[in-house]
C-alpha cells in the first residue's frame with residue numbers, strides 16, 4: 001500500500017521565525033578573499049570585478065555579517081561604487097561601515113528601487129522559502145549587462161529536475177551542477193510556470209551539512 005507523507009509547509013512569514021533560518025551555527029562570517037571567502041565560493045573576487053567598473057553597484061543578498069562588502073569598501077574607497085547588503089537577521093558586524101548600506105529585510109518581499117551591476121548570494125538561497133520568486137526578483141534588479149551569481153542547490157526545490165532546469169534555461173539562467181552555482185547575465189523579466197506552495201524547514205541538511213529549507217511548487 002502506498003503511503004502519503006504529509007509535509008507541513010510554512011509561508012514566508014512563518015519561515016522567518018524558523019530555527020533553521022535563524023540558525024546561529026550558520027557561517028555568516030565569510031570574507032572577500034582567502035579560505036573562508038566570497039572569492040572561493042563565487043569563483044571570483046567581487047572587488048576585482050568592481051575595480052574594473054568604477055561607479056558600479058553591488059548587491060549582496062543574504063550578506064550575513066557583511067564582511068565582504070565592508071572589505072570591498074575599504075579596498076576601493078575612491079571607485080564611486082555602491083554597496084548594499086541585505087539580510088533577514090540584523091547580525092551586521094559593522095552596521096555603520098563607511099560606504100556600505102546594510103538593510104535588514106527578506107529577499108522575496110524587499111524592493112531595492114534601483115538596478116545593480118553585480119548581485120551575489122553566498123549560501124543564502126538554501127534558507128529562502130520561495131526560491132523561484134527570489135531568482136525572478138534578482139533577475140529584474142540587474143542592469144542590462146549585470147551579473148547575478150548564487151550558490152543554489154536544486155535539491156532544495158521540490159520540482160522535477162528536468163522540468164526545473166529547462167524552465168531556468170528558458171529564462172536565461174545557467175546552472176553548474178558540479179559547483180551548484182546559478183548565474184545570469186543581463187536583466188530579465190523572468191516567468192516561471194509554477195505556483196509556490198510553501199517551505200519545508202524539516203528537510204534536513206543539504207550538501208553544506210547545515211539544515212536547509214525545501215521549497216514546494218505545483
Ligand SMILES: C[S@@+](CC[C@H](N)C(=O)[O-])C[C@H]1O[C@@H](n2cnc3c(N)ncnc32)[C@H](O)[C@@H]1O
Nearest residue numbers: 028029030062063064087088106107122124127
Ligand atoms: C549561511 S549564511 C551566509 C551569510 C554570508 N553570505 C556569508 O557567506 O558569510 C545565510 C544568510 O542568509 C540569511 N537569510 C536567510 N533567509 C533569508 C531571506 N529570506 N532573506 C534575506 N536573508 C536571508 C540568513 O539570515 C543568513 O545570514
